[in-house]
Amino acid sequence: MVASNFKAAGLTIFVAFTLTIMPLPDWAIEFRPDWVTLVVIYWAMAMPARTGVTLAWLAGLMLDVSHGAILGQNALGLVLVIYIVHIQHQRLRVASLLQQAIVIFFLLLLKQLIVLWVSGIVGHAPHTWLFFMPCVTGAILWPWIYIIVRDIHRKCGYSAPY
């Protein structure tokens, strides 16, 4: 059962990466939600004992490589976000989907701010408010992502009361 849990986590993270680098039309590029962060947040909430900051760090490094960004930028953001999710996972689990979405918005905002801060130090920070658009789209899409990933999780043999 543990193995199938990891299979589900691996599959969903793989799909998240696919969606992250999938080509989109020019007008939609800025609205692309941060799929990887959202999926990793789900797993940190659902299996806090088994998936945590280390997985988040590795996923963040992969994001850096796929973005051609400085190594550690997304990793730092993801580690901090997942740490907050981890210590608050019991509260987050019982919250309604709308409340969760609001929290997710601020978590995504924190991550974008860290990424912006690092890009500013390195010297190529984007000068547009659209940079924060993924937080909005991510929060709007959260309920669906949550339900879909939870269904995949359940299909792989998980039966939690929530």
Next chain:
Amino acid sequence: MNLPQVADAMQTLFLRGPSVTLRMIILVILSIILMTADHRWQHLDTVRNTLSYLLFPVEYVVDLPIRLYYWGQQNMSSHQTLLRENRDLKDLQLQSRVQLQKLDILEKENERLRQLLSATPKTPEDHLIAEIVSVDVDPYRHFIVLNKGAKDRVYKGQPIIDAHGVMGQIVYVNALTSTAMLISDVSHAIPVQIDRTGLRSVAFGAGQTDYLDLRHIPHNADIRVGDKLISSGLGERFPRNYPVATITNIDRDTGETFIDVRALPMAQLDTSREVLLVWTENHQQILTGMEQIEEASDQGTAETADDDTAQQESTETVDGRE
């Protein structure tokens, strides 16, 4: 509640507190070390390379439908279309041949003149066609992923061009793919020269695919809208005399120290599907030359006035160490 469930609950209750915080702190410090190392010394190519192996299947899956589409298009195209295309290409080849004849003669003449002037001969170049892998990277950077990597001798800093002009240069080389930065990226700059007057400048990327910035051009410079910019070869990264951009906009604000010049890149930065990797014959010499200079400065011999002696000394020290 049976025993395993209690054990599970206890694990989630008691076994996370300090260890997660500790792990978080370690990973944050590790991230900061990685970022510093990557930004300051750029010695993390092996880490990046290893991680890119994990990413390769994702890139492959994303690119697959698009590749299938092109493949299908090629296979399904009718006899008529192929015939028409063939005829068009033959016409084009004839035209190109005629132009090449003239170019051939010009090149010979140029070579003779260079010999007369005892100038350095032009170096031959080698090309390889690479396809752009259809994946999106950071929307605020201008990066593309190519399907050629270290196994095809791609090297870091290698220039890439398309049918119309200079496109950019390679920034990360992985085993099977490589990432290139376009000339329009905010952190890119290419040394250029106006082919009409020979005026040298540097074209900076502005984060937009439709213009480059030319900075530090004085008010009295002879520069007009429509002037063609070619690569000047200074900086020894891009080959000389490739078209780069056309000047589209000159803003002469007398209050400013320099004029504001914008140029439209000739290369089709956002529509090309195939690009050309260029090997300039002297890139190996440049690389070894750079190593020698580094050696020399390590040994503190860089201050010696004569270049030749400095190089000799550095090679001697290398030999001596071995």
